[in-house]
Amino acid sequence: MSVVRIRTRDEILRVAAELFTRYGFKGTSLHDIAAEVGCSKATLLYHFAHKDAILxxxxxxxxxxxxxxxxxxxxxxxxxxxxxxxxxxxxxxxxxxxxxxxxxxxxxxxxxxxxxxxxxxxxxxxxxxxxxxxxxxxxxxxxxxxxxxxxxxxxxxxxxxxxxxxxxxxxxxxxxxxxxx
Amino acid sequence: MSVVRIRTRDEILRVAAELFTRYGFKGTSLHDIAAEVGCSKATLLYHFAHKDAILxxxxxxxxxxxxxxxxxxxxxxxxxxxxxxxxxxxxxxxxxxxxxxxxxxxxxxxxxxxxxxxxxxxxxxxxxxxxxxxxxxxxxxxxxxxxxxxxxxxxxxxxxxxxxxxxxxxxxxxxxxxxxx
DNA sequence: GTCTATACTTCGATAGAC
DNA sequence: GTCTATCGAAGTATAGAC
CATH class of the missing domain: 1.10.357 (Tetracycline Repressor; domain 2)
Known part of the structure; x- marks a missing residue:
């Protein structure tokens, strides 16, 4: 459902903001974000076309x-x-x-x-x-x-x-x- | 000999400065530098411990x-x-x-x-x-x-x-x- | 509509032959 | 001092499960 989609998307943004701020954009891999969110890299790339789009x-x-x-x-x-x-x-x-x-x-x-x-x-x-x-x-x-x-x-x-x-x-x-x- | 070593090293620095300035550090790969210098990636990394050392x-x-x-x-x-x-x-x-x-x-x-x-x-x-x-x-x-x-x-x-x-x-x-x- | 598994490509770096 | 071959990690892409 769209509620879940928005939740996952928001969670990705929340985690990414935290990791980008702490380790820098280049210093944070999709793997790092996915691990912290608790999903796979592919899920990140379902919600965002590529890493740049998250930023x-x-x-x-x-x-x-x-x-x-x-x-x-x-x-x-x-x-x-x-x-x-x-x-x-x-x-x-x-x-x-x-x-x-x-x-x-x-x-x-x-x-x-x-x-x-x-x-x-x-x-x-x-x-x-x-x-x-x-x-x-x-x-x-x-x-x-x-x-x-x-x-x-x-x-x-x-x-x-x-x-x-x-x-x-x-x-x-x-x-x-x-x-x- | 040391003359050759210095020549190659200087050439690497010259090419790297040009490419880093034009395409950015992250936008320039060791492959790019090696191709322009006319040597292999391994040769770059013989003269410099890693990419960062060139910069x-x-x-x-x-x-x-x-x-x-x-x-x-x-x-x-x-x-x-x-x-x-x-x-x-x-x-x-x-x-x-x-x-x-x-x-x-x-x-x-x-x-x-x-x-x-x-x-x-x-x-x-x-x-x-x-x-x-x-x-x-x-x-x-x-x-x-x-x-x-x-x-x-x-x-x-x-x-x-x-x-x-x-x-x-x-x-x-x-x-x-x-x-x- | 949402997510997983997996494979592809590029990159920095290393090992070992010459 | 330079090469070829190869590695592991990263970003990307897609087929298909549910």
Missing amino acids: LALIEPARQSLIDLVARLAGVDDKGVRDAAIEGFVDLVLRYRREVALIYDVTPQFLQEPAFDRVRELTDALVAGFAGRSADLADQTAAKVLLAGIAAVVIDDKRDEGELRPALVVVARRALIPGKD | LALIEPARQSLIDLVARLAGVDDKGVRDAAIEGFVDLVLRYRREVALIYDVTPQFLQEPAFDRVRELTDALVAGFAGRSADLADQTAAKVLLAGIAAVVIDDKRDEGELRPALVVVARRALIPGKD
Whole structure:
């Protein structure tokens, strides 16, 4: 029945998230996941076409949130877009820390996956937001540095969201607000 | 003879660097390297104990430069350490762009390698330098963001060193110089 | 519709001949 | 120092049980 299907599928995702986070994507075999779930490798591949599809399913919610954020920023005027982008992105990566870590674990290997097709244009839009839609190359470079740096810190730093959030917003504002040095 | 040994070894490194850069570490098999070099897989593994050892040999010069930079920063006083760290790090990653990209390609998988044992303490020393040896958590967070962000941009951005260097130094200074927002 | 058994392919690595 | 042959493990694929 579909209840069982969903249960098994969810259990696979739960176990895979745990093992991918602990041992990395490449460090976790289908055999490992199947053993922990209590099923066979073939059962995994009944629910997911291949190993990659398990990871893509895990990061899908984060990807949707990124799409939503970029859509929201499109409606913000040039004056407010920088702050909206900074706060929106910091909130997003703090909310999806595990997913961000998984994405970093498998890039650049996964960048050619169809599911990643639009990710490049999404991050480009975010960079434009961080740069306040400036055409200046130095502003865009600063935006790229902050975007990648914030994501990396959220993965690596174990402090909780309450401590991390203000520090990340402050450094982004300080680096991206022009005419201060 | 040793001349031949060195020639083959160097050729393996040359080909491996090219293939790793183009297809990624995981996307390049020993078979691929051997075919391009014109030898067998067993010959590769005569010169290098395992596949990982080829990559470690490729990034060794960059690792040595990082050790040198950290040693140099230890002799700089608190007042000048931030600028020295920023300029030293930007120069280093621009000099070893290919190696930095290779490292990012294989982390976090390689972080447990013995050769990476001291890398964590080296980057910690660099973070302290970026933060001007401040004990403030917000300063240290800003330092981590800039360090990771600069490395990521150097990998991703195809502009040459002359264009990139000033933009990177400026954003780091702006973000890390306190009392400006 | 859900799952098992099993076979196929590729990969990193080893053994032993020359 | 280099080769051929082969191993074990991993990801993948499919036929068929229930």
